[in-house]
Amino acid sequence: MHNNKKLTLNAPLSGPVVKLSHVPDDVFSSAVMGDGIGIDPLNDCLFAPCDGVVVHVAKTAHALTLRAENGAELLMHLGIDTFELQGEGFELLVKNGAQVYSGQPLIRFDLDYIAQRCKSLIRLLVLTNGEQFELQFLEQSTAQVGEPLLHVVARQAVGTPEATDNPSLQAQGSVRITHKGGLHARPAALVRQTALGFKSASRLHIGANSAPCDSIVRLLALGISEQDEVQVSCEGEDADAALQAILAALGKVRSVPAPHVSAPAPIRASNQPGQLSGVCAAPGLVSGPLFYLTGVQLPPDLGNYIPEQQILALNTALEQVRGEIQLTLIAARAQRRVDEEAIFATHLALLEDSALLQASHIAIAQGRGAAHAWSEAIEQQCTILKSLGSTLLAERSNDLRDLQQRVLRALLGESGQCQLPPGAIVAAFELTPSDLLMLCEQNVAGLCMAAGGATSHVAILARGKGLPCLVALGREVLDLPDGQHLVLDADNARLELAPTAERIEQVRQTTLARQQRFARQQVHAHEPALTRDGLHIEIAANVASSHDAASAHANGADGVGLLRTEFLFVDRSTAPNEQEQITAYQDVLDAMGDKPVIIRTIDVGGDKQLDYLPLPDEANPVLGLRGIRLAQLHPQVLDRQLRALLQVSPTQRCRILLPMITEVDELLHIRQQLDALCIELGLSERPQLGVMIEVPAAALMAEQLAEHADFLSIGTNDLSQYTLAMDRDHAGLAARVDALHPALLRLIAHTCAGAALHQRWVGVCGALASDPLATPVLIGLGVRELSVSPLQIGEIKDRVRQLDAGMCQSISKTLLNLSSAGAVREACRQHWPFSD
Known part of the structure; x- marks a missing residue:
């Protein structure tokens, strides 16, 4: 039980005492974290200032929180910006939950190592629950380990809440954060939205820190990471209902599409003469005059306003x-x-x-x-x-x-609009999402920023708009003369500061050639893709909605090679019903005219959670419950989806694709389900049934799967990461997850050979299908359908028409024996150079 006794805190370190307001960190000096004191340490060990329990330990061992016997919660933080050391230089001597006594060693640290790498050595002792307690400072300029330093006393209660026997007025629970990136802006917004739907007051707790659930920024300030265990407390007439809703929101909310994990800070190459190096946020090559975009300048604040x-x-x-x-x-x-x-x-x-x-x-x-x-x-x-x-x-x-x-x-009263000439390259310290939308309306050529990151919302929007963008160029970009002509080469992550007239003309010609080539390809995009020796390759599109399907049809797609049905299931509180699914699938078929549509059954689970479908936490989500494995655990989800798919018309244009199949029995079970549903619905025929080849086991079992499937579709994205044992979302490894690795090509070749024995066709719907350099290799190995983004249909069809299928076959076999993906790519450039 907590009590109101005065608590004396002994010095956890020896050294000069520093007032909190003099600490060189805005967060601590402004007392946002709480009231406290700093010590410039002379010793290399942090000791407990009182008896208590360790309630939170930083993952990087640079800080911990101690709850004293009277309930006061004390944050002890070693140094400023020491989280950047990621635990180097610190030795944690206690564990979370440990009972400690006054004077017990807690953390040992390397003073010299930390001093050379961090902003300040000052150690902080901060009272984090100041609403319940206050500090009384002893007048002393130097602290000595074990000697009295501060007193903590309970604040006088303003009023005593009425006692109640109704347990529903208070509720508490805990949940593990399972979504990628932890509790960032979008999930915090959903938690807030959920909390506002109830009358009860709700708070989120992690360790000794807490925040009200109705404040996004305070929730973000908790710094909650993926897999953190958090607690929720609710107080009010609907506390139980509020608790359950908030726990569900915390455990299952999804993050914004696109790169949404906590990535390392951008690493840029050193600057070469005549250029600035940055980080590519959106690819492209452009040239143009430089113009700066500045923010609002505040007038002086005169004070004494009403x-x-x-x-x-x-x-x-x-x-x-x-x-x-x-x-x-x-x-x-x-x-x-x-x-x-x-x-x-x-x-x-x-x-x-x-x-x-x-x-x-x-x-x-x-x-x-x-x-x-x-x-x-x-x-x-x-x-x-x-x-x-x-x-x-x-x-x-x-x-x-x-x-x-x-x-x-x-x-x-400012409009926020600025007048820029078309083709300008816009520079700023850091642009915002609304800046980007405004600049797109003015047809600027590209963007460059001193700060920013490749996972920012601006980067996401720039990629979606096809606007070349460089970030993390450093403050040097802000010193360039306004109007200076530059070359922004985002493909190579550099800003060329003094391009010659010849270089500018080269960029202009390259850009013009790309535009002309795209226009020429679009003219013939609706024509069949035939190799020079007459082999027809179907070029389909990857889509996620009827809107995407309409775009694919307009761009000449021979069909839909992959409809991702997750768009129907995510970011909602209940599963889509049968009629809703029928309508959505029928809309896609209608948008494609008379072309076939391959619809993949739901592929969620593991790291892709649904609010209404609770799944256990998993140490390795991509190796866990996802795809067809989820259907085995929750068969009602797949049954409803199959029933909906069987009711679209015409049946012969609908093809069903099963994700994450690893063995024949899984396929046979779904076939039996499908046949039974056809009888139940009175159907005389069923759609074609295909299998995704996205794990090595499926590729190696291709012959056996093709005996019972109507077609096979290779998902090179997952097949690459499973084969190479590299997470394709890992910031340090993503560039090495290359599907042209000889091991991947061998699996593709094995898949095509196994399918051919049963006269089944093989398609590729992963990112490799969209790589023109890979087109001849895939054709040579036996792939007969490529599913790409709608805007690339004309380009890939044009590439197919430049090839001889027989030559592709003979050369591709030799590539299987090369040593690396790099070697394969270089061989492709030599054997199949691009032509206009």
Whole structure:
């Protein structure tokens, strides 16, 4: 039980005492984390300042939280920015949950090692639950281990809550965070949205730290990672219901599509003479004049404003920006731009964040102007996010700055529009998502930023818009003369500062040639793809909606090679019913005219969770319950989907594809299910049934699978990572997961040979199908269908027409004996050079 006794804290270290306000870190010095004290250490070990229990230990061993017997929670943080050392230089002497006594050694550290690598050696002792306790400081300039340093006393309660015998007024529970990237902006927004649906007050706890569930920025500041165990507490008349809803949201929310894991900080090459090196956020090669985009400049804050007028001004500006974002969302939904919709839905939630509004209102009440109050509230939260050691969370502070700029423009009456010549290369310290949308309307050629990251929302949008973009160029890019002509070579991650007239002309010719080649390919995109010796290769499209299918049909697709049905199942609280699925699948068939459509059954599980389908936590999600294995665990999901697929028309244009098959019995079981459903529905024929070859076991069993399947489709993305034992989302290994590795080619060759024995055709729907360099190899190994992105259909058809299938076959066999993917790629360039 907690008590109200005064607690004396002994010095955990020896050394000069530093006031918290003098600590060289904004988060600590501003007391955002709590009140406390700093010590510049003279010894190399941290000792317990009192008896208590260790309630949280940082993964990197640079900090821990101790709960004293009276309930006071004490954060002990060793150094500033020491999380960047990732545990190097620290030796943890206790475990989470350990009972410790005053004077017990907790963490040993290497003073010299840390001093050479970090901003400051100052050690901090901070009281994190200041709403219950306060510190009383002893006047002393030097601390000595084991001697009294501080007193902790309980605050006087303002009022005593009424006692109640109703257990439903309070509820507590815990959950493990399973989604990638931890609790970042989008899942935090969903948690907030869930919490707001109940009357009860809810808080999220991790270790000794907690935050209200109605504040996105405070939730982000907890720095919760994937697989962290967190607790939820709810208090109010609907506490039980609120608890269950929030636990479900925390355990199953999904992150924004596209690279959404916590990645290492961008690593850029050293600058060469005449160029700046950066990180490619979106590929492309362009040239043009440089123009800078600057943010809103705040006028001086004169103070003594009338608070009521400033609150009204802020509310009016917020309402204006809210309306602008809602219009952006409507346009994104209408055009099925899923990434864009998710990003600005998060912005809309952030705009209503209680922490931002509360901080702004407090500053306004003190006489500050609305513009300065809002700006400082944003800056404070950005500082906290950037201090947490996560690149992903640091990049999400860019979304807060986007809102900062938009609201400031509304407050100051600025339009936010700038006049740029078409073809300009725009530079900024860091652009925001709304900046990018505005620049796209002005037909700029490319973007370059001093800061930013390749996983930021701006990078996601730039890739979706086909706008070349470089990030992490450093502040040097801000010193270049306005109007200077540059070459932005995002493909090679560099900005060429002084291109010659010949280089500019070369880029212009390259760009023009690409445009002309694309236009020429589009003219013939609806024609069959026949090799020079008359072999027909079907070029289909990978799609995720009827909108994508319509685009594929318009671009000349011979069919849909892969419809990912996950779009129907994710980001919702209940599973789609049978009629909803029938409508969605029929819309795709209708959009494709008379072309065939291959529909893959649901492929979720493991690292792709559904809110309404609880699955166990897994140490290796991609090796766990996903694809057909999920159907075995929850057969009702697949049964409903198969029933829906059997009711689309015409049946002969619908083909069903099963993911993650590893053995013949799995295929036979689904075939039997399908036949039984056909009898139940009174159907005389069933759709063709295919198997995805995406694990080595399936490739090696291709002959046996082809005996019972109507076709095989190779998913090179998963087949690559399973064969090479490399996670294709791993920041340090992704570049090495190359499907042209000889081992992958051998599996593809084995698959095609096994299928041929039963006269079955083989397609490829993975990323390798979209690589023109790989086209002749795949044809040579026996692949007869390639499924690519809709915009690449004309390009891949054009590539097929340049090839001789017989020559492809003879040369491809020799590539199986090469030593590496690099060697295969070089051989492909020599044997099958590209021609215009």
